Amino acid sequence: MCPLLYESVVLDAVLYMKAPKSLPIIGYTARLLQPRYKLLDYLARLQSSRGVKTFEIPSPFVPPTVLINDPACLEYVFREHELFAKGSFFRSRMHDLFGDGILNASGPLWQSQRKAGVNFLSSANVTRFSSETLPPLMEAMHERLTTAAIIHEMVDLQELLLDLMSKFFGLVAYDTVPGADQVRAFDEASAWTDARFTNPLWQFYELFFGQPLQRALEIVKKFGHEVVIKAAEKTRTPGHQSLLDLLLARLPDKETVADAATTFMSAGRDTTAQAMTWTVYELSKSPKVLSTLLTSLEPHSITRDSSTRSPLRTIGLHPRYIKAVFAEALRLNPSVPLNMRETARRCRLPDGTVLQAGTIVAWASYAMARSSAIWGEDAQDFRPERWLSSDENGNSTFVPRSASEYPVFHGGSRVCIGKSMAEAVGCQVLAELVLNWEFELVDKETRKHAGESLTAPMDGGLLVRPRRRVWTDTKA
Numbered sequence: 001m002c003p004l005l006y007e008s009v010v011l012d013a014v015l016y017m018k019a020p021k022s023l024p025i026i027g028y029t030a031r032l033l034q035p036r037y038k039l040l041d042y043l044a045r046l047q048s049s050r051g052v053k054t055f056e057i058p059s060p061f062v063p064p065t066v067l068i069n070d071p072a073c074l075e076y077v078f079r080e081h082e083l084f085a086k087g088s089f090f091r092s093r094m095h096d097l098f099g100d101g102i103l104n105a106s107g108p109l110w111q112s113q114r115k116a117g118v119n120f121l122s123s124a125n126v127t128r129f130s131s132e133t134l135p136p137l138m139e140a141m142h143e144r145l146t147t148a149a150i151i152h153e154m155v156d157l158q159e160l161l162l163d164l165m166s167k168f169f170g171l172v173a174y175d176t177v178p179g180a181d182q183v184r185a186f187d188e189a190s191a192w193t194d195a196r197f198t199n200p201l202w203q204f205y206e207l208f209f210g211q212p213l214q215r216a217l218e219i220v221k222k223f224g225h226e227v228v229i230k231a232a233e234k235t236r237t238p239g240h241q242s243l244l245d246l247l248l249a250r251l252p253d254k255e256t257v258a259d260a261a262t263t264f265m266s267a268g269r270d271t272t273a274q275a276m277t278w279t280v281y282e283l284s285k286s287p288k289v290l291s292t293l294l295t296s297l298e299p300h301s302i303t304r305d306s307s308t309r310s311p312l313r314t315i316g317l318h319p320r321y322i323k324a325v326f327a328e329a330l331r332l333n334p335s336v337p338l339n340m341r342e343t344a345r346r347c348r349l350p351d352g353t354v355l356q357a358g359t360i361v362a363w364a365s366y367a368m369a370r371s372s373a374i375w376g377e378d379a380q381d382f383r384p385e386r387w388l389s390s391d392e393n394g395n396s397t398f399v400p401r402s403a404s405e406y407p408v409f410h411g412g413s414r415v416c417i418g419k420s421m422a423e424a425v426g427c428q429v430l431a432e433l434v435l436n437w438e439f440e441l442v443d444k445e446t447r448k449h450a451g452e453s454l455t456a457p458m459d460g461g462l463l464v465r466p467r468r469r470v471w472t473d474t475k476a
């Protein structure tokens, strides 16, 4: 027998295991069609019972798909980014919404957008945005919470945070705040796009029922087009280049710039707002962590008037603990809970699994976070301390984990370029919120889970009753 054929048959048969409880003929189709959070919980259970093995997820309607769980395999995927590409399965589903925007682009178009983005998200800009653009927007949010507190009204904190981030990213990237209709249209288009990944008959379905998607896409595209025209006509401020200026200088036409702009907005706004929402949720369930957080923040805060405190606005001065809280909340509630690549040619994963060209390689950050093989027996617990190590003088250091164990911001050459921005803004807003507000969950009993979207919004929002935090002395 030809050695290549022998390897393919034997290794595929031995190591290419089907995930358990796969049904005959339809395989995993029913599981893929169930609500996203059920699929994620199932994948987490699979990982905790079977460890970090690679599984085939069979479905007759999609290309061969495997789920990888081993950080060594994911490290290989991140390292070999040309072998594990975005692929036609991903791109065809994302194209209507993102066109040739960075998340969907490859080759020179990707490189140009990445350079523009990295340039734009320099640490000087991140500091400027979080110390100049954010504070007035936070003021407006405080006012909204104050009104709610006075009249004992409940608010959807997720909605407020999404609104805050829409305004923030709109201002820093485009000098324009998107309207409510535009934000709603984007959210709707995102949910439809997400459904394309699990509904094998999406083209057929959209032919009959896809009008809402078409309407939403029209609004999103119009917004992208308008901000680009506005930026192209604007007189430049010397020494100050907006994201759009950088994109216009590097990309071939205005349509691609509009796609790129919409993609950047989406990559930053939803992910960061959702991460903050899940962090407040985790804190509200863990009073001990909240109390440690307040104690850690207090020396780094200033009293602005009799009732309001602000965290110091320099990122470097944020105590380690809030960074650990944010990282831990994201670990358990990753903004991109499930991700994928497609093999460009036949290859073998580090665990021996042989993959044919055109195989979808998926991984679930949500499930990996719950794996005791990766995080230890308390993997399921919200424990920010796991990110900190203390020396003999009690000084703590934040100890990052590798991208392949903690793929929340992806890894390799397509690692998220907004990580520092997300951490700076996330920690800033969270510090300001917890220093000034107590949030009582309206529904304490029901476990919250992610809704249907390309990212992980909290389904049903985060309904809270805000109350001013009272600082009686120097301690919380």
Ligand code: HEM
Pocket (backbone or CB within 6 Å): 102, 103, 114, 117, 264, 267, 268, 269, 271, 272, 275, 330, 334, 335, 336, 339, 340, 407, 408, 409, 410, 413, 414, 415, 416, 417, 418, 419, 421, 422
């Ligand atoms: C908590 C917040 C965030 C999380 C969890 C997050 C996560 C991710 C992940 C998982 C990817 C990889 C997507 C893929 O290629 O499959 C990614 C890519 C990206 N992110 Fe973020 N992100 C966050 C915030 C931001 C922010 C604030 C920005 C910018 C303003 C941003 C800009 C980008 C861009 C441009 C890419 C594409 C990179 C490339 O393909 O080369 N992200 N992010």
